[in-house]
Amino acid sequence: MTRRSSAVVLIAILLLAVNLRPTAVSVGPVLEEVEHGLHMGATMTGLLTSLPVLAFALFGSVAPLLARRFGIHRVTLLALFAVAIGLFARALADDEVVFLGLSMLALAGMALANVLLPSLVKLHFPDQVGRVTALYTTLLAVGLTLALTLTVPVSHAGGGWRTGLGVWALVAVVAAIPWLPMVAHDQSVDVGPHNVGFLEVVRTPIGVAMIFFFGLQSLQAYVVFGWFATLWRDAGFSAAEAGLLVGLLAAVSIPLSLWAPAALARSARPRSILLFFMLCYPVGYLALLIAPHGLAVPAALLIGTGAVTFPLVLVMINMRSRTPAGTAALSSVTQSLGYLIAGVGPFAIGLLHHRTDGWTWPLWVLIAVCVPQTIVGMLCSREVFVEDQLVRAVPRADEATQGR
Known part of the structure; x- marks a missing residue:
């Protein structure tokens, strides 16, 4: 070329x-x-x-x-x-x-x-x-x-x-x-993928952990980008101001996305980096519970920093696989099934907002979601590889024959 x-x-x-x-x-x-x-x-x-x-x-x-x-x-x-x-x-x-x-x-x-x-x-x-x-x-x-x-x-x-x-x-x-x-x-x-099957990856512990890690992170991201402009408008901001706040939230990820994925890949302690970004989510949500108008800018900065978890999940797909085939299969499983989990979020949060006529309960639900996300994130930070777990999960044909 x-x-x-x-x-x-x-x-x-x-x-x-x-x-x-x-x-x-x-x-x-x-x-x-x-x-x-x-x-x-x-x-x-x-x-x-x-x-x-x-x-x-x-x-x-x-x-x-x-x-x-x-x-x-x-x-x-x-x-x-x-x-x-x-x-x-x-x-x-x-x-x-x-x-x-x-x-x-x-x-x-x-x-x-x-x-x-x-x-x-x-x-x-x-x-x-x-x-x-x-x-x-x-x-x-x-x-x-x-x-x-x-x-x-x-x-x-x-x-x-x-x-x-x-x-x-x-x-x-x-x-x-x-x-x-x-x-x-x-x-x-x-x-x-050529050598690694979709269903084989689903049966591995790291495959399951990555599905939920990706799904819960995406759930929060799409709730934020789908509903937070409305949240800030309900808090007293104009449509333009609410759009700028969500834009600020998104803009935070631009410089951080250039640095954080490479830092995670190089780090000897990826758990610490993941934990820092994931904890920014609940702190930002708490700020909105306390003062959705007065703390709008700090909350946007914190939640935007938490959203950097998304490119970190993509890096984790490479870090948790040894081969191109393993990477492709883990990526396919993680994203397709993870997005099914994420799809529940905007719909459920929207219904909860309409039923309660406010944002207190939706924000508490988002804080609760941070708990399982942090747990599976810590599981994904361990140095394991999907190919190694495939060997244990899917016995070879000669081994199966010997066992008869």
Whole structure:
């Protein structure tokens, strides 16, 4: 690959990364306007905030199969088209069911691309995986922050919440442009695990621990990005101010995501690093219980620091496996089943908020979730490897024969 083509691919990957979070989080800052505009009830609103994690669980798991069948670049381009079409069309929808269906279309594209992105980096930059991964994870955080901070100002500039949500379709269209020349000579690329089975990993202790660690962390993250703009608006902030607070929360992770994963991988005591970031969550929630308005900024900084647990979980997938096949299988199990756990969070917290007409009980529930997350996080910090546990969990054929 020439230097020029490498630069084009890198730009394509980074633009793709920018688009992998606005689809999921842009609704949060204008959720109240969407509710009123589409006459949504509590159940439908809760379902809307749960759609991102459900899409990750349902569509992310089929991404390797589609890439093998049709080609990784073609599937990536189609994923961006799904994002663009879904975002643009839902901004025009007048029915809540149609809005949810088009949201799921956009989120399906996001989920496919999210799973394929690490494989694209490995395919095109096999000797620079660390550097390119650091760049794209930073752009993920940038896209997240932009969606949270700009959706409300764009809405106020004209067109209301529909413009604020629909503008992100244009960003997806721009991101699709550099992928167009790559599909002409696309080849099917095997991006899935070869030697380690999905069900085999599920039966290992580290596989189970990683599922719950990833799931509980993602549960909190999507509750925060789906509902906290509403929480701060209920505390007396304007829509723009609430969006900025959630944007501040997301922005904290940009510099920390560049440092923390590498520090965890190098550390002789990863448990200490994990524990520090995980404990920031309950402290931030307690600050909101005490003074949701007066302590809003410290709470945003603390919860944003806690959210850095997400890239740390991704690093742990590599740290808890020895081989590429083991890494791929553990990643597939961790993310697909973990997102099923996470999908319960935004829906349940939304219903609890509507039933109690406040945020006290939802915040206490989030604090309670921190307990099992910390326990499984500590289990994952132990130096064990999924391949070693597979040997014990799945007996070899000759051993099984001898035992008869």
